[in-house]
Amino acid sequence: MLLRLRVSLPDRPGGLGQVARALGALGADILQVTVLERESGRAVDEFTVEWAGGAAEMEERLSSLPGMRVDGVWPTKEVPGSAPDYDLLTQVAADPARGFATLVDALPGLCGADWALGLADGVVRHASLSAPPGYDLPDPPLRAVTRAGGDLRLLVLPVEGLHIVVARRVGPAFHRAELHRAVRITEVVAKLAGRTAEAAGAVDP
Structure with missing residues (x-):
């Protein structure tokens, strides 16, 4: 299943890597990353991933990471890499x-x-x-x-x-x-x- 997830995390070196490691541990394949904003010491990023599980399960598991706020996880039909x-x-x-x-x-x-x-x-x-x-x-x-x-x-x-x-x-x-x-x-x-x-x-x- 293709999913989009929006997360807010502290804007510091290694932040994206933390999310990538968490997604890798879940067995999710990251297909695309979009930076939406960087301000007030936090970053808001969107990931498009392919994962066998559901949106609710991914949101629950990512929300347990320190300093991370999951703003939403939802199915998408947008094919990463297309224009x-x-x-x-x-x-x-x-x-x-x-x-x-x-x-x-x-x-x-x-x-x-x-x-x-x-x-x-x-x-x-x-x-x-x-x-x-x-x-x-x-x-x-x-x-x-x-x-x-x-x-x-x-x-x-x-x-x-x-x-x-x-x-x-x-x-x-x-x-x-x-x-x-x-x-x-x-x-x-x-x-x-x-x-x-x-x-x-x-x-x-």
Whole structure:
């Protein structure tokens, strides 16, 4: 099973090695490491691992390590070493008229989430696999934010008359590094889609 785990630990030499040794002792194979932040004397890192056990067992066993806080362990479909953001932008460049639909389809995989929706005036315009038929966003933000929505962890990305909602059912809240990545990708898609709209307007009679 592929798992992502987010841990916070003292930011000092050997910290990553401590986690790697602990994962090795469990029999987990580390496939990828992402540094999310380094501040206030602590580091927050995410690991993608392959392990035969379950998320709850891994969280319980790692939480016993001195100085380590396990923020979450959850299943992932993201294949380490792949470049899904580049694949997304290649698809959008090939068919920019479908840019936002392609973005919504891709964001769950990019963000380790379960589903995504594109809402305009409360109506679903685009939906990924596993997305609900609708979603009530009572207070649409003016800028990209992370927030809680009942049992969901959410990213909300306003762009070009849409509010794109990305939802994760299990695991920790979206980190600001994840928000920043999603915002940048969305901005590029918006530019590509906007150029297509401008070109179409230029040739309209």
